[in-house]
Amino acid sequence: MSSSRAFLIPFAVCCMGVALFSVMDAAMKGLSLAIGLYNALFWRALTGTLLGLGLMLMTRQRWPDAMVLRLHLLRGSAVALMAGLFFWALMRMPLAEAIALSFIAPLIALYLAALLLGETIGRQAIFASLLGLLGVGVILSGRLQGSYDRDALLGALAVLASAVLFAWNLILQRQQAQRASPIEVAFFQHLVMLGVFAIGAPFYARLPVPSAIPLILLAAGLAFTSLAALAWAYARAEAQRLIPVEYSAFLWAAVVGWLAFGERLTLTTVAGAALIIAACLITARGKRAAIAHVEPGTA
Numbered sequence: 351m352s353s354s355r356a357f358l359i360p361f362a363v364c365c366m367g368v369a370l371f372s373v374m375d376a377a378m379k380g381l382s383l384a385i386g387l388y389n390a391l392f393w394r395a396l397t398g399t400l401l402g403l404g405l406m407l408m409t410r411q412r413w414p415d416a417m418v419l420r421l422h423l424l425r426g427s428a429v430a431l432m433a434g435l436f437f438w439a440l441m442r443m444p445l446a447e448a449i450a451l452s453f454i455a456p457l458i459a460l461y462l463a464a465l466l467l468g469e470t471i472g473r474q475a476i477f478a479s480l481l482g483l484l485g486v487g488v489i490l491s492g493r494l495q496g497s498y499d500r501d502a503l504l505g506a507l508a509v510l511a512s513a514v515l516f517a518w519n520l521i522l523q524r525q526q527a528q529r530a531s532p533i534e535v536a537f538f539q540h541l542v543m544l545g546v547f548a549i550g551a552p553f554y555a556r557l558p559v560p561s562a563i564p565l566i567l568l569a570a571g572l573a574f575t576s577l578a579a580l581a582w583a584y585a586r587a588e589a590q591r592l593i594p595v596e597y598s599a600f601l602w603a604a605v606v607g608w609l610a611f612g613e614r615l616t617l618t619t620v621a622g623a624a625l626i627i628a629a630c631l632i633t634a635r636g637k638r639a640a641i642a643h644v645e646p647g648t649a
Contacts (some may be wrong), residue, residue, distance in 0.1 A: 359588035364595045367579035372449070372602030374572035376610045379440040381565040387438055388547070388554045390569070391430075396546040397570035402537030418529045419538075425522045426542025428515045434598050435512035442505030444606035446615055450600050450623035451489055451509040456515035456593055457482045457631045478629040485625030492618030499514070522594070528585055532578035539577060540570075571597070597627045 370380060380391040405411075414422065439448050458478050485609050490506055526535055583592060607613035 352445060357587055357591065360583040360592065361595065363579050364583035364587075364592045365598060367583060367598050368574045368600050369574035369597055370572050370579065372437060372445075372599045373606055374438065374569055374576060375437075375449070375603065376445060376606040377565055377569040378437050379445060380610065381562060381569055382600050383443050384436050384565065385556070385562050386554075387434070387441065389556055389558065390566075391433060391437065391543070391554055391559055392551060393566045394569045394573060395547055397566055398540035398574050399537070399544045399647060401574050402533065402540050405533050406537050407475045408528045409531075411531060411537075414530060414534065414538070418526075421522060421526045421529065421537035422535075423542055424617050425526055426539045427546060428441060428522070429539060430543040430546040432512045432515035432519065435508045435515070439505035439508040439512070443509075444613040444615075444619070445611070446600060446604040446623075447489060447492075447619045448505070448509050449603040450619055450626065451506055452513050452516060453597060453600070453623065453626040453630060454482050454486055454510065455516040455520060456596075457626075458514055461647050464516050474632060478632040481631035481632070482626045484623040485629065487622075487627060489622030490616055492616050492622075500589060508642045520631065526581070527600040530581070531550060531580040532585075535581040536574045536577040540574065594631060597630070602626075607635060 366462075378390055378394065381394070384390075384392075399401070436448065436452070460475050460479070490503070604615050
């Protein structure tokens with residue numbers, strides 16, 4: 351089988367995983383607006399953990415060794431905080447706009463790689479970073495025009511903060527996918543997130559109303575399936591070839607946001623997203639060897 355044909359299946363699975371994640375984002379936005387952010391995160395994590403435990407037992411997965419368990423703990427903790435920031439932002443701004451801002455993460459990952467791994471950042475990467483920041487500025491400018499929407503602007507800043515954690519998540523993702531099965535990756539991410547959110551359960555957890563249960567099940571099922579799909583794809587193809595697939599999330603977010611919440615796509619959001627995506631693609635093409643090193647080389 352040729353290398354290009356062998357890449358098609360991981361590519362297709364990655365596309366599916368990104369699409370499912372976009373629909374899950376919409377489900378979580380609706381759930382957060384219905385029962386509150388904390389309860390949406392807590393009950394989704396609990397449901398996903400129970401689903402994962404059942405699959406772990408059915409498929410007789412082995413318990414991970416200490417190194418892999420450390421990876422699960424690191425990534426799960428980072429994703430818990432990242433999810434809290436991102437879904438807090440989704441309650442205050444359009445889905446497509448939040449997704450567009452989150453695309454700055456691969457550029458941030460370059461600087462994290464320089465900080466954590468001692469890598470050199472080339473001129474092309476610096477130019478791409480400036481282009482990406484310009485894209486962020488274009489999107490934020492739409493928030494500062496006309497009436498001053500303080501909540502939406504705070505939401506945009508929360509997305510940018512979550513993008514820093516997502517950048518670290520990108521660095522951890524391929525290393526984790528190469529050492530654990532897709533079911534194990536999805537199960538431990540939900541389990542660690544549940545452990546983080548359970549800290550506040552005595553104070554904030556409330557039983558969901560019956561009408562929210564279908565959304566909880568949908569969000570948990572989509573999150574688990576998309577995590578497993580992405581883990582499977584990243585274990586079988588280079589991250590530098592799959593990361594551009596993440597940008598298809600913008601199209602899915604625009605469609606789902608319009609269908610589910612009546613959100614309109616603004617020109618500044620489209621223009622800013624285009625600049626950020628172009629910056630990330632410039633970086634991916636100019637630093638192929640470095641990106642391939644970043645993914646599996648995290649301590």
